[in-house]
Amino acid sequence: MMRALLTTVLAAALTATAPTISAPAVAAPATAAPRLPAPTGPHPVGTFTRELVDASRADPWVPSERRRLMVTLWYPAAAPSGDRARYVTPEESALLLAAQGLPAGDLLSRVRTHSFAAAPPVRGRLPLVILSPGFGLPRSSLTLLGEDLASHGYAVAAVDHTYESAAITFPGGRTTTCRACEIEDAPGLVPAVRSADVSFVVDRLLAERPALIDPARIGMAGHSIGGNSAARAMEDDTRIDAGADMDGAFIVPPPAGGLARPFLLLGTPDVPTWAETWPLLTGWRRWAEVAGAEHDSFTDYPVLGEQLGLPAGTLRGTRAAAITRAYLRAFFDVHLRGRSGALLNGPSPAYPEVTFRG
Numbered sequence: 189m190m191r192a193l194l195t196t197v198l199a200a201a202l203t204a205t206a207p208t209i210s211a212p213a214v215a216a217p218a219t220a221a222p223r224l225p226a227p228t229g230p231h232p233v234g235t236f237t238r239e240l241v242d243a244s245r246a247d248p249w250v251p252s253e254r255r256r257l258m259v260t261l262w263y264p265a266a267a268p269s270g271d272r273a274r275y276v277t278p279e280e281s282a283l284l285l286a287a288q289g290l291p292a293g294d295l296l297s298r299v300r301t302h303s304f305a306a307a308p309p310v311r312g313r314l315p316l317v318i319l320s321p322g323f324g325l326p327r328s329s330l331t332l333l334g335e336d337l338a339s340h341g342y343a344v345a346a347v348d349h350t351y352e353s354a355a356i357t358f359p360g361g362r363t364t365t366c367r368a369c370e371i372e373d374a375p376g377l378v379p380a381v382r383s384a385d386v387s388f389v390v391d392r393l394l395a396e397r398p399a400l401i402d403p404a405r406i407g408m409a410g411h412s413i414g415g416n417s418a419a420r421a422m423e424d425d426t427r428i429d430a431g432a433d434m435d436g437a438f439i440v441p442p443p444a445g446g447l448a449r450p451f452l453l454l455g456t457p458d459v460p461t462w463a464e465t466w467p468l469l470t471g472w473r474r475w476a477e478v479a480g481a482e483h484d485s486f487t488d489y490p491v492l493g494e495q496l497g498l499p500a501g502t503l504r505g506t507r508a509a510a511i512t513r514a515y516l517r518a519f520f521d522v523h524l525r526g527r528s529g530a531l532l533n534g535p536s537p538a539y540p541e542v543t544f545r546g
Contacts, residue, residue, distance in 0.1 A: 228339065262303055274301070316342070326356060349385055407431065437461045474532050
């Protein structure tokens with residue numbers, strides 16, 4: 189469903205040009221209501237979404253405005269209660285699908301999630317993982333990963349970086365589009381912008397949810413340029429203990445002196461710039477390649493697209509989701525919880541698609 193968008197977005201990011209969106213060969217049926225895969229952990233998942241306003245900072249893409257962000261937090265719930273959270277608003281669905289030339293309107297707003305709005309959280313402080321989506325994509329594109337980590341005992345905050353997504357709806361109904369997509373040098377600026385966004389979100393979450401979030405256990409993962417932004421955020425904010433890049437080329441490399449905290453590269457074979465970046469990851473590191481994966485395999489969209497009858501890639505969406513969930517959870521279990529990480533130490537018969545380099 190979003191494969192054409194993601195392919196052009198990656199190419200645009202690497203060449204520092206705005207993406208040109210092309211329509212897929214197969215149109216999605218207007219009546220289907222796809223479901224995300226169920227989380228694999230023992231906890232039900234609660235969630236809330238809110239707007240955060242950084243009054244101290246002008247928006248980098250629209251300087252006449254203060255920087256406003258939409259954030260979704262998933263967490264292990266004490267019990268399932270309330271309504272299932274919506275995936276996106278109808279307005280967001282329409283804009284995201286229109287970007288692909290699809291007439292399906294509110295289809296994405298009918299996607300079934302597995303998290304319960306405002307369900308009471310479990311007691312105790314939790315490790316926090318920040319998620320940053322690909323350029324042009326909304327925070328919802330990483331929902332299957334966020335829900336799964338939460339079901340295993342993490343607090344997970346997915347950040348919509350305003351004016352960097354095709355659609356973000358704010359309280360009151362205002363919906364922004366991708367202004368950054370119109371700016372030629374935007375990809376080179378994005379990691380620094382997102383680094384500032386993430387530090388602000390961490391500040392607010394720690395201040396507002398001190399009983400829920402452990403300030404000594406914070407990680408970050410991102411898809412595409414969100415992965416590059418994870419490395420930049422770690423450089424700028426020492427509170428972030430571990431980072432992961434899901435198939436994101438390093439448009440902005442790590443510092444020349446190296447990034448000495450744990451970092452995971454999980455992606456398709458031969459991601460551009462990873463070979464050059466590898467020596468700059470001077471702490472604990474792994475470079476895992478997933479055979480048959482495509483750039484969007486680490487997001488929700490292949491799973492949803494298959495349910496809508498769109499052609500599946502070499503690696504099916506449900507399998508890509510299982511691999512992404514397993515390796516990201518193993519990584520954060522090691523570095524935020526001190527657990528063993530056998531899955532990260534070499535080939536696994538459970539995941540023969542995954543090989544390690546470096």
